[in-house]
Every structure is written in C-alpha cells, then in structure tokens.
Amino acid sequence: MPFRRFANDAAIRRIGEGLLARTLPKGEWTHEAHLGATLWLIRDRPEVDVDAQIAAIISAYNESVGGVNDDAQGYHDTITRCFVAGIRLHLADRMPDESLADAVNALLASPAGQRDWPLRFYSQERLFSVVARRAFVPPDLTPLPVVSG
Template sequence: MNPETASDDEFLAAVESAEWPGEHFGHREHVRLAWLYLRRHGPVEGYERIRGTIQKYATALGAPGKYHETVTRAWSAHVYVALKETPDLNPFSAFQEAHEGLRDSKLLSRHYRKETLEAEAARRAWVSPDISPLPAFP
C-alpha cells in the first residue's frame, strides 16, 4: 500500500490492523485518523475509537508507552471544532488545507506549558490546559 495514495478506508484498515508503516504515521496521519473517526462516529464514539486505535497501533509497533492521553484528547478537540465548521469538506487534503492550524504540530503549546505535557501524569490521564482553554469537546 502506498501511504501517499491510500484511500480513507485503506488507511483506517491498515492502521487498525497495524499494517500501516510506522515511519509514515506522523502528525498528519494522527489528524487524519481523528478526522475520520470523529466524522464517521461523532465525538464520543469517535474519540473512543481514536484512543483505542492509537493505543493498539503503538503496542503493535512495540511502543506501548508512546500513547499520550492528554495530547490525544486535546488534538481531538481541535479536529472536532474544525470538523463542525466544515462538516462536508472532503477529502482529507481539502479539510487540512482549510484548517491550516491543524498542520502545526506545536499547536498545543498555546494551551499547555511544555513541562505539563511532558509529565507522566499527562501521558497516562487527561490533564486540563494550564495556559488557555481548549475548544469545547464532549
């Protein structure tokens, strides 16, 4: 499978089965995964799928400690707000182009101090922002 041309369904199936190449699962792919799940399943079920899939994927790639609860939830909030603004925008590349802020992997620094996000407590469980509030997310 070509990571550059994979359809949304191919992408999801490959990530869910841990067949997506780890070296091609960066920031963009995390956002794409969130966009797909939130769009298809809504905020509550979508978020549970995001969490579960990333945890399983990281474990399958031999990096179970890499999952970060606070980062996952905070990014999901940003993707969800953007999705509400442009619910019918498709494909993902058009969504990403319309919401350039989602390309900035440092976006969470507007909400959190570096020390807060680097803390093990934030990795294991949700930690509220300590600089500015996140967008509303169920």
C-alpha cells in the first residue's frame, strides 16, 4: 500500500512536537505520523522514555482532539508496542548521521512500517482483543524482534 513520504526533517519534528504539545490537528494523526513521531521520539528525544511514556502521550493526545480511549477505540497498547519494537529494529540498521526524513521514509517502505506488520506476530483474535488494547500482550504466532546491545 502506498504511503505518504515526508519531505524533510522539519515535517516530522512538527508532528512529534504537535503530539507532545497536543496541538497536532486530528486529521494529521495518520499511520505515517504515528511512526514518524515515534521514530523521532526514540532517536532524537532521549529525555522521553518511550517505554514508560508512550501510552500516556498518545492517550492524552487522543483525548485532546476529542477522541476516546476505551475498549473499542483510541490508544492500543499492544499495537503501539509492536511498532516500537519494529522501529527499534529498523534504527539498529541505520546510519547515525542519516536524516530523520530518510530514516522515517525508509521505515515506512519497510516491512516494519506496514499497517499489517503486527499480524506477523499476532493472530487477529489476540491482537484485536480488549485485553491487547488495554495492555501489552505477548505475541501468539512468533516472538517480537529484540534489538540486542
């Protein structure tokens, strides 16, 4: 499926900063924006503990634009943490001086950037369960990739 490429680093930083400040227009919170903002947080914002804070960051943003985080909509912990694992795997193979836009666009073109990437690890029943939305559940098909060292 085609994806919207980011033209430059500033476009990604604007989305990430808008997420943190809860000022990003709701219509701009796309799949690409989710991945771009999360890669930016992991790579360029070391003061943000993504593992500890991502649920609160995204949930608060959702609520700020009128969204609801409940059993059927809004923040999904297992999907988010699956993509975080994919982003870390992707970054492990990138050059440290690569531009942010190049890193994000390469992620979006890779298997880890595809919308259905979590289904490589999870059955639909498990991934789309209320339990998986509310808290991380381990995969039932194959383990998530882990970046060592």
